[in-house]
Amino acid sequence: MAIAEGPHDVAAYAAVDRLRLPAALPVSAFGVRIVCATGGDGGITVIPHVAELGRDLGFRVIALIDHDKPHHQSGTELKAVVNARDVVIRLPEKVAIEKAVLYGVPMDTVRAATAAVTDLLGISDPADGKADDTALNAVVSALHSSSFHEQLVDAAIDRRYTALRRGSDLAADFRELAYSLYAQPDDDAARRVYAAAFGQWPAVHAVVGTVVALSTPARSK
DSSP states (O other), X not given: OEEESSHHHHHHHHHHHHHTTTTSXXXXXXXXXXXXXXXXXXXXXXXXXXXXHHHHTTOOOEEEEOOSOGGGSOHHHHHHHXXXXXXXXXXXXXXXXXXXXXXXXXXXXXXXXXXXXXXXXXXXXXXXXXXXXXXXXXXXXXXXXXXXHHHHIIXXXXXXXXHHHHHHHHHHHHHHHHHHHHHSSSHHHHHHHHHHHTTOSOOOOOOOOOOOOOOOOOOOO
């Protein structure tokens, strides 16, 4: 199990995990579940308690610590996490999670998704009227301060990659249809394949008739 400091971190890690597909397997394929440590001071003080519970239950425990407020993470807190886990992963300073969420996403997609989400949340759009580089930094800062990681993922990343997968599947389907049409012996057969592919047949509906109970005749003695 991997323990993150808060629910927004879990959403961000999950988004980055989905970004790896299909080039790499998700962490769940390796038996890893990302969970949230809530309560306490930002979650870091709770991680050791959750980690100890996980290890008592027989799990290999990974602690995921951000580095957005290094001056708030005392040596005592970090030592407690190190002592309670099997592995500690500490991110680079400041906004590493937010940058990872947006990594590789086209700027027009970032702009459209940010506009939609901020309008829904009733907050100002940080990218509005800014050049791409400035807009990206503004979105990163807004993500960090307003914590709409999950909404942005739903609005941008999931839509983008679902559309890519859907487009890929459609292209494959049309190629298979073209091969099938080409392989038909005559035009009539090709038209039948075309009609079957695009539903140009009269509708046929299953009809459920009366259920008749059948009994086995008793054998005569």
